[in-house]
Amino acid sequence: DTQDAMREHFLMGRHSLVDCFYLCQTYARIPKHLMRDNANLLILFRQDGTNLRHVCNVHVNTDMTFEEFVALCRDCWRRRYGFFVIDKDSALRNGRYRRGFTEYALS
Numbered sequence: 001d002t003q004d005a006m007r008e009h010f011l012m013g014r015h016s017l018v019d020c021f022y023l024c025q026t027y028a029r030i031p032k033h034l035m036r037d038n039a040n041l042l043i044l045f046r047q048d049g050t051n052l053r054h055v056c057n058v059h060v061n062t063d064m065t066f067e068e069f070v071a072l073c074r075d076c077w078r079r080r081y082g083f084f085v086i087d088k089d090s091a092l093r094n095g096r097y098r099r100g101f102t103e104y105a106l107s
Contacts, residue, residue, distance in 0.1 A: 007031060014038060027051040042086040046077045059086050063096070063106075072097065072105050 006022065013020045022039070024030055028051060042059065049070075056069045064072075076084040076099045084105070085098040097105040 003031070010038075028054050040088045042088075044073060044076075044084045044086070047073070055086075059088065060097075063092055072099075075099065076105075 010020045010022060022030070027047070042055065044055065047055070052070060052073065053066065056066045060069050073084045076082040079099070083100060085101060087096055087098065090096045093104075093106055095104050099105050
């Protein structure tokens with residue numbers, strides 16, 4: 001698999017306090033148990049409904065409905081170079097969901 005080396009760096013880097021960025025175009029193709037479950041920050045640029053549904057089901061559905069999640073994402077993506085951030089280490093009303101890196105989406 002062409003991703004084996006990247007997966008190994010990601011897994012071992014976290015245990016050595018190394019920050020890793022894993023850039024991909026399709027959320028559903030990221031290995032679940034190794035990467036999706038261990039990521040603490042997700043940066044979402046424009047996505048299709050299938051990928052949004054996957055992200056919502058795994059990271060968001062206890063905090064808001066799928067429709068609310070899609071509305072927040074679309075609001076971010078309307079802005080030039082806009083992106084939506086999910087910071088899994090932050091509290092719900094203290095930066096877990098953001099427009100870009102600095103604007104809290106829920107407060």
